[in-house]
Every structure is written in structure tokens, then in C-alpha cells.
């Protein structure tokens with residue numbers, strides 16, 4: 397019996413009690429959706445980031461919460477009775493940075509949380525009860541330990557505070573941005589490049605505007621020209637220190653304005669100094685809206701993915717972690733059970749990773765993606781690997797699949813790997829017309845993926861394997877992976 401059930405109803409405080417007391421001791425009932433601890437109240441919930449189920453903690457209610465909200469938030473002041481699962485987060489900023497939500501729990505505890513999360517969304521959105529589900533497997537690098545630094549791609553927010561710049565991750569738990577130059581989730585090479593960018597602001601007497609300030613002024617002053625502001629700095633440093641940095645500016649109205657941004661002071665002088673300070677093998681570009689200018693080569697990098705070396709550019713989607721992605725791809729290959737003569741369709745192929753991994757094991761592989769730049773990267777990658785039986789087509793889910801079906805294309809195997817939105821029933825219906833029999837669905841948003849799985853089940857498909865892919869260890873995120881087979885027909 398869990399702690400909530402053991403407690404009599406009268407013991408749960410109400411939302412009003414919690415607000416009035418401000419600081420109180422609570423027992424944590426369970427995990428919330430984003431890995432926080434939560435307490436059932438008489439008439440609502442209390443969410444406590446950093447607390448674990450079964451713990452007794454002293455908490456302080458966060459200030460400024462909306463009147464009438466059924467969920468309140470509180471911070472941990474002291475853990476009075478720790479869970480046996482509690483571990484040292486191995487991060488000096490863990491208490492103020494909420495980038496990783498589960499650094500303080502054992503790896504096994506984290507994986508159990510993730511497996512349960514997948515089972516819950518499949519039950520809720522795909523309509524498959526827990527009893528009917530296959531057991532949720534875990535796809536994660538082995539051996540796995542807290543402190544693994546897998547992440548090589550990240551985005552740094554930028555904020556000017558007086559005559560100083562803050563650069564890092566926005567954290568609701570602290571006043572400002574959290575520096576990421578020592579972030580233990582990042583690879584060492586990525587941490588170093590973050591450090592170079594941070595240092596490039598030191599001693600600057602004049603600083604680039606921040607984008608928010610530029611927009612605020614523009615909104616207030618009639619005819620005011622939007623000034624260039626740094627909104628975000630994106631970087632990816634995959635291996636051997638070869639990487640890409642892009643400084644994203646306030647959105648430019650047109651090319652002439654973008655040119656003006658690139659040459660304006662103090663932005664241009666800072667960008668020049670940053671280009672000099674970055675390691676030789678790290679490229680630098682400045683971008684705004686659809687415009688981009690390369691300030692320092694390279695403009696493409698190679699990322700190792702299993703037996704492939706995938707080339708990517710600034711406009712391509714790539715995984716943020718590599719070792720976990722390799723584990724995922726191995727599972728996809730194995731789960732699909734490809735036969736030599738089969739045709740394989742990679743829906744949401746990006747730079748072509750899955751199609752190129754599958755190509756040697758099937759008759760032909762075809763990738764579909766709406767991102768034209770990624771289709772070109774996928775073609776470059778096919779040529780680079782000497783793979784002749786993989787082809788790539790540009791198109792959205794529905795139009796792309798419809799065109800393939802109308803052209804008489806047939807496939808027995810497929811993967812679907814969208815972003816965070818479901819494909820929807822109309823697009824999924826083409827899979828049957830295309831002859832697909834076995835499908836592996838890779839859903840970065842488990843809830844969106846489960847909705848698509850629900851639609852597939854209604855069309856007669858059956859889920860026979862489920863997994864949580866741990867692409868972002870120590871966070872609450874996991875990817876829903878499902879193998880689906882075409883069964884008997886519409887329910």
C-alpha cells in the first residue's frame with residue numbers, strides 16, 4: 397500500500413492550509429509527470445521539484461502563485477527522511493538548475509519512472525490497458541551511471557544584466573541564467589566551447605543588445621528600427637572537438653536589415669573576437685530569421701552514429717546525445733527484422749540515419765522528410781557511404797505519403813520518427829495503402845506518439861513491443877518506441 401493510501405483523508409492539508417503555512421513538512425506520494433515529487437492535497441496537488449516518492453521533506457511554498465490554482469509548487473528546504481533511491485546529483489548547480497530533473501535518484505529508479513511513464517501514456521492515449529501491454533523495455537547505454545556526459549548539442553540563452561552578460565540555461569528556480577560551462581550533462585568538448593563563448597563577453601564595455609530589449613523598445617517607439625540582439629547561441633560539438641556554433645539574432649525584416657545587423661557595433665566586434673577565440677575546428681555563423689552568414693568555417697560536421705559517419709549542416713535536425721541514439725538505432729534495426737528483398741520507408745528521415753543503417757539489410761530504403769536541407773544532407777550521406785539503394789524525397793507527412801502511394805510505391809517495413817506532434821489519422825491511413833506490415837514508431841513526445849498509436853490500433857494495427865528510450869539521462873524525458881504490426885482490420 398502506498399503512503400497516500402495509508403494516510404487517512406483528514407491528514408491531507410488543503411490548498412488554503414498550504415498557502416497559509418508557507419513552510420511545512422510533507423510526505424511525497426508519487427512522481428509528477430515531469431519527475432517532480434507530488435503530494436495529494438485535500439482539494440488539489442502540491443508539486444515539489446527535487447523530492448522523491450516516499451520522502452518526508454520540509455518545503456517552502458513558491459511565492460507569486462495564481463489564486464485559485466489547483467496545483468501549487470514548493471521548493472525543498474530540507475530532506476528529513478530520504479528515500480533509499482536518493483543519490484548525490486554530482487552537480488554543484490543541481491539545486492538551482494532544473495535542466496536535469498532526475499539527477500538525485502538512482503539510475504534504476506530513473507529507468508523505472510520512465511518505463512512507467514510510457515505504460516501510462518499508452519494506456520491513456522492509445523487505449524491499451526496495462527494488462528494488455530507488452531512489458532516496457534528500456535533502451536539505454538550500458539553500463540549506465542549518473543554523471544554520464546552524453547550531450548553535445550545545446551542552446552544557450554543570452555541576457556544582459558547591467559554591463560554584464562549572462563549566458564546559459566533559463567531556470568525557473570533561480571533569478572537568472574545558469575552557466576553551462578561546467579554542466580556535467582555536456583561532453584567535455586562542448587563544455588570547453590561554452591567556456592570560450594562565456595569568456596568572449598568578459599571585459600566588453602559595450603555589449604550586443606539582448607533581443608527582448610530590442611523588441612520592447614521597438615514596440616514603444618514609433619518608427620524605431622529594431623536593433624540587432626542576441627537571442628540564443630546554439631552549438632553542437634560532436635567529437636574530436638569539431639563543431640558548429642550559431643549566434644541567433646533578433647528576427648531581421650529583410651536581407652538588407654540582416655546585413656545591417658551583421659555590421660553594426662558592438663555586435664560585429666564581439667562576433668569578430670568570438671571567431672578568433674573559438675577552436676580552429678569549430679565553425680561560427682550568425683543567423684536571423686531565414687538569413688545566415690558564415691563567419692568561420694567549417695559549416696558542416698560529421699557525427700559518428702554506429703557504423704555511420706553522418707554529415708550535418710546548420711539546418712539539419714540531429715540528436716542531442718550520441719551514445720543513447722546508437723542504442724536506439726540498434727534496437728530499431730533488430731525490431732524491424734528486415735529481410736533482404738524488403739522495401740523500407742523512413743518517415744521523418746532527417747539526415748537519413750535510419751534509412752542508411754537499414755539500406756544494407758533490405759532491397760531498398762526510401763526516406764521522406766519535409767526539410768529540404770535535410771534531404772540534401774541525406775543524399776550526401778548516402779553517396780558518402782557508397783550506398784546506392786537509398787533514396788530521399790521531400791514532402792510533408794500527408795502529401796509525401798499520398799504521392800508515394802499514388803506512384804504505386806510499396807513497402808513492407810517502416811519507421812516513423814516525428815518531432816513532438818502526432819502525424820494524425822489521415823496521414824497514417826496511407827501506410828496500409830503503401831502495404832506496410834511492420835512499423836517501428838519512435839516518438840520524442842510519448843503522449844503525441846501514443847495518440848498516433850491509438851489511431852493505428854483503430855485501423856487494425858497491433859502493438860507487440862514497447863520501450864522507453866533513454867536519450868536524455870537524468871531528465872524526465874524519454875522516447876516512446878513501439879513496434880506495430882498490421883493485423884486483422886478496422887476495429
Ligand SMILES: C[S@@+](CC[C@H](N)C(=O)[O-])C[C@H]1O[C@@H](n2cnc3c(N)ncnc32)[C@H](O)[C@@H]1O
Pocket residue numbers: 713714715744745746747748749750764765766767770791792793794813814815840
Ligand atoms: C526527430 S527528427 C527525426 C530525424 C531522423 N529520423 C533521425 O533519426 O535522425 C524529426 C524529423 O521530422 C521532420 N518533420 C517534422 N514535421 C514534418 C512534417 N509535417 N512532414 C514531414 N516531415 C516532418 C523534421 O524535418 C525532422 O527531420
